[in-house]
Amino acid sequence: MNRINQLFEQKKENILSVYFTAGFPKLEDTLPTLKCLQANGVDLVEIGVPFSDPLADGIVIQNSSQQALRNGMSIRKLFDQLTSVRADIHIPLIMMGYLNPIMQFGFETFCAECARVGVDGMIIPDLPMVDYINQYKAIAERYGLEFIFLITPETSEERIREIDSHTNGFIYMVSSAAVTGTQNSFDTKVDYFNRINSMNLKNPRLIGFGISNKSTRDMVNRYSSGAIIGSAFIKALEETQDVEKGVKLLLDKLEE
Template sequence: MNRISTLFNTRKSNLLSLYFTAGYPNLEDTLPILRSLERHGIDLVEIGIPFSDPMADGPVIQAAATQALRNGMTLRRLFDQLADMRHEIQMPVILMGYLNPIMRYGFEAFCARCAEAGVDGVIIPDLPFADYLGSYKPIADRFDLKIIMLITPETSEARIREIDAHTSGFIYMVSSAAITGAQKSFESRMAYFQRIDSLNLRNPRLVGFGVSNKATFEAATRYSRGAIVGSKFVQLLGESATPDEAVEHLLKALGE
């Protein structure tokens, strides 16, 4: 069974997923960060594929992507770094990236390399749902690769139900239509969380965008199975001497 499915079958609440950008702060940091997350019991990890025009990302992740590209990170190099990760990494691993670099690599070749490395899922924020259904899902399914779709407060109920019917793994519930890291309080989004919860979707949900402290983590997990922390963790990686230090500071901020 796909590790994402196994995770949600065995852990029911307060899941924590962390995002970091491959190649940041340093080119060879990917495996050291993964090892640190594994040691600290993080449930799920999203590895960002750096891209020069990350339209959904806030300034922290944009800056990290720029530095990662300067460091020499490429999709091919990332796959090389991940080639042997399953000898020591047990948690589910998701790659998150924009369509442009993935299509330049070739989508089927991308899925094949994901499967070889033991990657469990992929998030492509700018992949249209119709294209996912028509062209991408059949290929990803052959490699047991979950394509995780995003919903926002502006996503219609009809589209949400379509996504729920035709995807698996989990649904990434974006807390705000703003860029990542931009939101400071979740209070204005509680009605949105409640509305999605009332739909009784078959897929579990994780909440992302703006989760950075105990209050936002608790608000995010009240109506979902867990939360995704991106900008705050990337910021801490840039400020900390080691990945362990960054993870420990984040867990303290989240009240873990």
């Protein structure tokens, strides 16, 4: 069983997933970041492939991508860094990137490299569902990769059910129709959260975009299997310029 599926079998609630941009703040921070997140109880990690035009991301993650690219990060460099990752890391890993650089690298080559180093799944926010089904699903499945799709408050029921029927990892619930960033409250999103829960989907859900403190994390935990943290961690790394201090700062903020 894929590690993502194992996680959701073993842990039904309060899952913590953290995103970071590979190569930020320093080029060689990828493995130290993974080790530190795992050591501090993070359940799942999204490894961000830096891209010059990350459409779904707000200014914080955009800036981290620019810095990572300036540092010299590339897909090839990232796979080199991850070659021995499974010697130390046992939690599920997801590669999050955009279609353009992955296509330039070669989609099947990308999947093969993910399988080689022990990556469990992929998120490509700008990959259309129809293209995934017709062109890429069979390739991803051949390499044992779960494909994760995003939904928003504006996503139609038809599309949500299509995503649910064609995937087997989890569904990434975007908290609002906006780019990544922090928010203070999700009180206006309760109807959306309840609507998705009432659909009785087969896949578990994690909620991301905007979670940055205890109140927002607690709220999304009530309506899903857990929270995805991105910008708040990048901000912590930006502020500290140190992986261990950045992880500690993030976890402290999630208790405030």
